[in-house]
Amino acid sequence: MSTRLNSARKSQPPRSSDRRDAAIQELRRGTQLADLLRKQVKLIPEPNRRDAAVANVGEISMAMESSLNILQYEISSPEVGTVDMAAHAGYSSDGGTGERNGAVPRTRRVRHRRGRHGVELPMKEILTEAPENDRFHWRKYGEKTILNAEYPRLYYKCGYSDDHKCPAKKYVQQQSNSGHPRFMVTLINEHTCEALFPDEPTSSSSSASQVLDFTKASLSPPLMAAAASGSLKKEEEDSMSVCMHSYSYDEYLSSSFPTMSPDGDQVQFSPGPGW
């Protein structure tokens, strides 16, 4: 990947926009190669190895697409240096349709609401294949069809928002259903109840593995579809307990509010080998 870039910058230092274009080109190429690789690994005869390989390729592909989204967003919003939630709190000048300079239409970003005293609430966006896969208990309180969005946006608040006054909320919007569904998860506010739900190491091989319990009812149709499509690794018949193999939730959560970078860089890919 680096050779192409190197050859392009022999004479003089390229402008940052040129470097960004080059990075986008490379990422697009990488995405195509990942698709190709996905087809190849599907030919692996051993089911276990094949599934693991397919999952890994999917993560690679998703990571690159996430990076592409970030870079393309910067191009379409030149006033923004990074993808900054505060900067995109409201809708953009296109009215929120996402059609900027001929770019691919995007679904509306979450409206950035203000808390008491007009202080903007901390927000973080995460692109993931398993939006329900965190160690918190969420209660759904709403669902809304979003303009120009293919799928409705689901609204969750911490299941202990009443008991412990936990202000954490989560919005989930499916963005794609091709192959494996992807969800843009918007996390709002920190969990003040976090101490009540410590990580519990499991007996499985990976320290990052966790067994998470989700009732069937807590999954909305799109998430059920995700489960059915295989995006969710295991589905217990009764409790819908899902063994989320190796998904690094420390990454998911550490990338969340407590460590939110000061520049607002927040579009995180939540990877995890093996699923």
Next chain:
DNA sequence: GTTATTTGACCACT
């Protein structure tokens, strides 16, 4: 009976 989800209505924001 208890708890969670659904969904229409209302409110806030741009």
Next chain:
DNA sequence: AGTGGTCAAATAAC
């Protein structure tokens, strides 16, 4: 005025 976010009554699941 249009749209997103939240509320709360009705409903479903257990």
